[in-house]
Amino acid sequence: MSEHIAPLKLYFTVFITLLVLTLVTWRIAYIDLGRWNTVVALAIAIGKATLVGTFFMHLRWSASTVRLVLFAAIFWLAIMITLTAGDFFSRSTVQPWQASSAASQPMPSAALR
Amino acid sequence: MIDSRRKYKLHNSQTAVYEQFDDRTQQHEASSLGMWIFLATEIMFFGAVFTAYTIYRNLFTTAFEAGSHLLNTPVGAFNTVVLIGSSLTMALAVHAAQKGKRKQLMAYLVSTMCLGSVFLFVKFVLEWMHEYKDGLAPGLHWTYAGPQSGHVAMFFCFYFILTGIHATHMIVGEGIMVVLLYMAWKGRFSTERYNPIEMFGLYWHFVDIVWIFLFPLLYLLGAHF
Numbered sequence: 299m300s301e302h303i304a305p306l307k308l309y310f311t312v313f314i315t316l317l318v319l320t321l322v323t324w325r326i327a328y329i330d331l332g333r334w335n336t337v338v339a340l341a342i343a344i345g346k347a348t349l350v351g352t353f354f355m356h357l358r359w360s361a362s363t364v365r366l367v368l369f370a371a372i373f374w375l376a377i378m379i380t381l382t383a384g385d386f387f388s389r390s391t392v393q394p395w396q397a398s399s400a401a402s403q404p405m406p407s408a409a410l411r
Numbered sequence: 412m413i414d415s416r417r418k419y420k421l422h423n424s425q426t427a428v429y430e431q432f433d434d435r436t437q438q439h440e441a442s443s444l445g446m447w448i449f450l451a452t453e454i455m456f457f458g459a460v461f462t463a464y465t466i467y468r469n470l471f472t473t474a475f476e477a478g479s480h481l482l483n484t485p486v487g488a489f490n491t492v493v494l495i496g497s498s499l500t501m502a503l504a505v506h507a508a509q510k511g512k513r514k515q516l517m518a519y520l521v522s523t524m525c526l527g528s529v530f531l532f533v534k535f536v537l538e539w540m541h542e543y544k545d546g547l548a549p550g551l552h553w554t555y556a557g558p559q560s561g562h563v564a565m566f567f568c569f570y571f572i573l574t575g576i577h578a579t580h581m582i583v584g585e586g587i588m589v590v591l592l593y594m595a596w597k598g599r600f601s602t603e604r605y606n607p608i609e610m611f612g613l614y615w616h617f618v619d620i621v622w623i624f625l626f627p628l629l630y631l632l633g634a635h636f
Contacts, residue, residue, distance in 0.1 A: 303509045313499040317492060320626075324488045327631035339627035347620045354502045354616045356609075361440045364447045371451035375458040379465065386466050 302359035312353045319346050427604035439606060446610045450617050457621055460576070464569045464628065471566075474559040478566030479632055481547060481555075486537050487630040490530050491622065497526035498619040505612045508605035513595060516608065520592045523615065527585055534578055542567070570629055577625060580618045587611055 323342040331338060352358045357365065432438035468475045504519035546554025548571070549564040557563065591611055594600065600608060 303506065306503070306506060309499060309502045309506065313495065316495045316498075320488065320491050320495065323627055323631065324484070324491075327484070327627075336632055339631050343624050343627050346623045350498060350616050350620050350623070354498055354619075355613050360443060363440070364443050367444065367447040367451050371454040375454055378455070378458060379462050382462050382466060383469075387469070 302356070304353065304356070304359075308353060312349050316346055316349060319349075427601070435603070442606050442610055443613075446613050450613060453617060457576070460569070460573055461624070461628070464573065467565060467569070468632070471559065471562040474562030475566045476632070477557060477559070478563040478570070479629060481542075481545075481563075482570070482630050483538060483541070484630045486533060487626055490533050491626045493526050493530045493533070494619050494622050497523045497530070498616055500526060501612050501615045505605070505609050508595075508600055508608040509602065511600075511602035513598065513600070516600065517592060517595050520588055520595060524585055524588050524592070527581055527588075531578060531581055531585075534574065538574075539571075573625055573629065577618065577621055580621070584611075584615055584618060587614075 319342050323339055326338055326342075327335065329335075351368075357368070428435055428438055432441065500519045500522040504516055504523060507515035507519055542548060543552055546552050547567055549567050553560075553564055555563055588611070591608060594607065
């Protein structure tokens with residue numbers, strides 16, 4: 299199970315796919331897709347990382363405990379990013395009940411912007 | 412305990428199971444799990460800097476795009492290919508170890524080290540040294556006079572920290588590979604015992620994955636059209 303020996307052909311196929319995806323992500327950066335540039339670049343990066351993880355790092359054949367650790371890491375990372383972003387991008391939003399004090403005191407992130 | 416250790420050392424390529432494990436499968440799963448828990452801490456470590464980068468990129472989009480535009484994208488793409496190549500040779504090294512092919516294992520370890528060195532050489536000589544000379548190193552030599560100079564400097568801080576900790580991981584990896592190469596040369600690995608090679612492989616592939624994200628985030632999100 300965990301000591302599965304993958305066929306060599308598979309490694310080369312993954313390698314070629316990774317090279318093609320690198321070329322695609324590089325060339326696509328020179329085409330104006332607006333906001334979608336970021337989305338496409340990150341989607342390709344996630345796809346490449348998945349390929350490396352699944353085949354080069356043997357996740358395809360590894361124990362469920364190993365996958366659980368990886369899931370936990372990504373889940374915690376998502377919590378960190380979501381909560382940090384949520385704080386940052388809602389900081390300068392002035393709620394109605396804050397309106398009177400906001401007029402006299404500028405919000406901290408107003409200086410940042 | 413000491414006795415069994417000594418015994419292990421004597422026959423380390425034949426009797427490959429440490430006394431605390433029932434069998435090889437359990438031993439292998441235990442070391443994989445340990446390595447992945449370490450990689451989980453690495454994900455959080457890099458993740459924190461990526462989070463900070465994402466926040467500031469959104470706050471100062473134009474300045475970060477201007478900074479990204481100053482990076483050498485073809486060189487970054489070349490390095491991506493080099494690192495993916497080193498990941499392939501590392502996967503082949505693990506494969507050779509699983510099959511018990513000592514010479515192949517050593518050859519693939521050496522090629523992984525060479526490709527890693529090419530990456531580091533390109534990074535130091537063709538990128539960092541140029542950026543330093545061009546006055547794009549905040550705190551050391553900063554001469555960028557365009558608009559929002561301070562925020563562009565912030566992009567370069569992120570650039571140097573992210574690529575710096577990534578390069579540090581690669582230098583550590585090169586050091587570990589020297590040890591693994593020595594062990595392989597001494598015949599310490601066999602079809603029964605190749606865990607160190609496989610666990611190092613996980614580390615090396617992880618460093619590759621970090622670069623897979625660094626390349627688009629730093630080099631490509633800068634509106635090149």
